[in-house]
Amino acid sequence: MKRFHLIFFHSEFLTSKLGKTMKYLSLFLIVVMAAPLAASTALSQTPAPMQSEPVALVGGTIHTLAGDPIENGILLFEDGLITAIGTDISLPENARIEDITGKHVYPGFIDSWNQIGIYEIGAVNMTTDINEQGPVNPNVMVERAFNPESRHIGVARSAGVLTSLTSPGGGLISGMSAAMMMDGWSWDEMTLKSGAGLIVNWPNPNNARNYAEQLETLRETFADARAYEKAFRAMEAGNAPHHDFDSRWHAMIAVFDGDTPVVVNAHDVRQIQDAITWSVEEDVRLVILGGRDAHLVAGHLNEHEIPVLITTVQSSPSRWWEPYNAWYELPSKLYDEGVIFAIAGSSSAANVNRLPFEAGTAAAFGLPVEEALKALTVYPARILGLDDYIGTLEPGKHATLMITDGNPIEYRTQVSQVYINGRKSDMNDMQRLLYEKYSEKVKQRQAE
Numbered sequence: 001m002k003r004f005h006l007i008f009f010h011s012e013f014l015t016s017k018l019g020k021t022m023k024y025l026s027l028f029l030i031v032v033m034a035a036p037l038a039a040s041t042a043l044s045q046t047p048a049p050m051q052s053e054p055v056a057l058v059g060g061t062i063h064t065l066a067g068d069p070i071e072n073g074i075l076l077f078e079d080g081l082i083t084a085i086g087t088d089i090s091l092p093e094n095a096r097i098e099d100i101t102g103k104h105v106y107p108g109f110i111d112s113w114n115q116i117g118i119y120e121i122g123a124v125n126m127t128t129d130i131n132e133q134g135p136v137n138p139n140v141m142v143e144r145a146f147n148p149e150s151r152h153i154g155v156a157r158s159a160g161v162l163t164s165l166t167s168p169g170g171g172l173i174s175g176m177s178a179a180m181m182m183d184g185w186s187w188d189e190m191t192l193k194s195g196a197g198l199i200v201n202w203p204n205p206n207n208a209r210n211y212a213e214q215l216e217t218l219r220e221t222f223a224d225a226r227a228y229e230k231a232f233r234a235m236e237a238g239n240a241p242h243h244d245f246d247s248r249w250h251a252m253i254a255v256f257d258g259d260t261p262v263v264v265n266a267h268d269v270r271q272i273q274d275a276i277t278w279s280v281e282e283d284v285r286l287v288i289l290g291g292r293d294a295h296l297v298a299g300h301l302n303e304h305e306i307p308v309l310i311t312t313v314q315s316s317p318s319r320w321w322e323p324y325n326a327w328y329e330l331p332s333k334l335y336d337e338g339v340i341f342a343i344a345g346s347s348s349a350a351n352v353n354r355l356p357f358e359a360g361t362a363a364a365f366g367l368p369v370e371e372a373l374k375a376l377t378v379y380p381a382r383i384l385g386l387d388d389y390i391g392t393l394e395p396g397k398h399a400t401l402m403i404t405d406g407n408p409i410e411y412r413t414q415v416s417q418v419y420i421n422g423r424k425s426d427m428n429d430m431q432r433l434l435y436e437k438y439s440e441k442v443k444q445r446q447a448e
Contacts, residue, residue, distance in 0.1 A: 045154040045429060047185045051399075051422035054078040054092045059101035060403070065370075065378050066392040075105055077399035080422030084395060100403055106373070107393050108162025108400040108418065109408070110179075111355050112309050112380040113263075113289060113344040116156060116164045117146035117180060117187075120349070131170030136221050138255075139247040140175025142168045143194055146187040152349040154429030157182040159353035160402040160415045163192060163390055165380075167199050167263075167347070172214055173221065174199040176251065177263065179386055181400070183420040196384050197263035197287065198255050205270045215274075222282055225252040261285040261384070263309070267292040267318075276300055287383060291341070292318065295330060298337035307340035307383045310375075311347070313358040325365055331375065332366030342380035343372075353431075360409040372409055398422070 055077055062073040062085060076084040076091060091097070120127035129145045146166060156164065167177035176195045184190035203214035228249035234240035254260040264275045267290040276297075279286035288294060291308040294301060301308065310330055317326040334341045345351070345358045355376065363372040381391025389398045399422040406413040418425045 045157075045426040047148075047183055048420070048423035048425045051078070051080050051424075054083075054095040055399075055419075055422070055424075056089075056091050056095045056097050057100050057105055057403070058097055059099055060103040060105050062105045062393060063107075063373075064393040065107055065374060066394050073105075075393065075401075077419075077422050080399055082393060082395050082397055082399050085393060102405075103416065104404050104406065105393065106160070106402050106404060106408055107377045107391060108402055108420065109160045109355055109376040110163045110165070110342075110380040110384075110386070110390065111156070111161050111345060111352050112165045112342050112384060113167055113177075113311060114164055114347050114349060114352055115166060115169065116152050116349040116352050117148070117150050117166050118142060118168070118349075120147065120150055120152070130168060132168065132175065135171040135217065136173045136248065137168070137171060137175045138173050138198055138221075138225070138249075139251040140168050141178070141194060141251075142166050142175060143178040143180065143187050143191045146178070146180055146190065148184055148186055148190060150349070151430045152352060153182050154426070155350075155431050156352035156355075157418055157420075157425055158415060158427055158429045158432065159356060160404070160408050160418065161352050161355050162400050162402070162418055162420050163386070164352065165196055165344075165384060167197070169199070169201075169347070172201060172203070172217060174201060176260070179384065181420050183423055183425045192389060193384075193386060195251070195254055195260050196386070197261050198252070199289075200262055200264045202264050202266040202271045202275050205268065205274070215278075218278070222252075225249040226256065229253050229256055255284055258285055259385075261287045263287045263289050265289045269293040269296050272297050273300060276304055276306060279306075280304065289344070291334075292327075292330070294339065294341075295333040295337060298334065298339050301339050302337070305340070307342070307379075308334060309342050309344045309380070309383070310334075311344050313343060313345070313361045314354070315346075328361055328365040331362035331372070335367055335371055340379065340383065341375065342383055343375040344380070356409045356413075357411060360411060363409060369407070369409070373407075376409075 057075040059072060062070040062075050073087055074089045076089055115130055118129045132140050162182050164180045165177050166180050168175040177197045177199055178191055179193040179196045181190045181192050203211045205211045228246055231240060231243045235243045255262060262284045266272045266275050266288055272288055286306050288308045290311045294308045313327055315327045343359050345355045359372040359376050363369045378391045381387040390400050400420050402415050403417045404413050404415050
């Protein structure tokens with residue numbers, strides 16, 4: 001906006017014919033450059049209202065992922081929560097009945113690591129808010145920076161991705177991720193769980209000196225945080241004088257209590273092994289993020305019950321000696337070894353809608369289809385402490401679900417409607433609007 005003001009200011013002082021021309025030109029530029037902003041607002045999806053009446057989905061096949069599919073079933077939800085599932089359910093008199101005969105109902109997908117809501121356009125710095133200054137920022141609460149107007153939200157939602165574990169990046173300790181619902185007016189309304197995981201970027205062991213220094217920083221950080229916790233709890237109990245509040249160390253109390261896992265970004269064998277050893281020493285709950293070599297240390301992971309969030313399946317091998325299907329087969333290898341895992345996909349906000357196809361690729365390369373579905377629903381919910389709310393379709397859980405015409409990890413399957421916490425979401429998004437626009441162009445050309 002400063003540029004627009006500057007152009008307008010100079011134009012006021014140009015009195016010649018050229019000056020008048022420049023004035024009109026500058027005004028024209030203001031109008032033209034403002035138009036995309038107006039279009040962006042017009043194309044934003046309107047958040048759905050809160051559920052106001054009981055809703056019954058009737059006649060479809062309900063895939064609860066907590067048991068066998070229910071043919072010709074009924075799913076009833078009220079006030080955002082599932083109240084009954086079955087084939088013979090007494091419906092409230094005021095229930096709105098949705099006939100979904102021939103369709104399927106699945107739990108909403110969970111993308112367990114991405115940057116949706118904090119990353120919009122890579123070439124425009126002001127639309128990205130991923131990294132904080134400095135290497136240690138455990139107090140960063142990513143939901144406070146979450147943009148509910150992001151165009152990526154609607155595109156992800158249309159693909160059945162209804163919960164996002166939006167995560168900060170950068171530094172050694174990036175901050176806290178948050179589970180965000182993909183519908184709502186504001187970040188606080190969309191937050192399902194704050195502090196879902198503390199993101200730690202494990203150092204690169206190929207640089208020996210830097211590796212040792214960063215590990216020492218990590219250990220010192222946790223030592224300082226533990227000292228703060230001890231002093232703070234003593235103060236609360238009345239056994240110590242006042243201790244100043246420190247938001248960095250205070251954020252880590254939930255980690256020491258075991259409520260928040262430490263999500264360590266690690267790929268190589270040495271990184272994963274060192275992270276496991278460190279987590280045992282620190283007595284913290286560890287989750288491996290990335291896990292390219294996780295299948296090579298499966299026994300170590302199983303021994304300590306450490307889950308893995310696989311960050312990509314649809315990717316080329318990253319080392320020259322690996323086969324072309326190294327990433328494609330990673331989920332099936334972990335499944336065969338009994339390792340707990342979920343499929344997260346890449347962190348790209350623009351590619352969150354591809355998450356179902358990551359699981360589909362894993363199924364094509366040996367992972368059972370049911371397990372591929374659970375890798376996007378049941379397992380990430382368990383790993384990240386969301387299974388009281390989402391992950392399966394069961395009474396008492398959130399009515400966060402999708403209605404489809406087939407298996408949602410199949411490429412040709414269409415998602416016809418989603419509900420998030422009982423709210424019937426707008427199914428328009430930027431990609432659908434563009435599809436309809438250019439479909440109309442084709443029709444017009446054919447009619448000429």
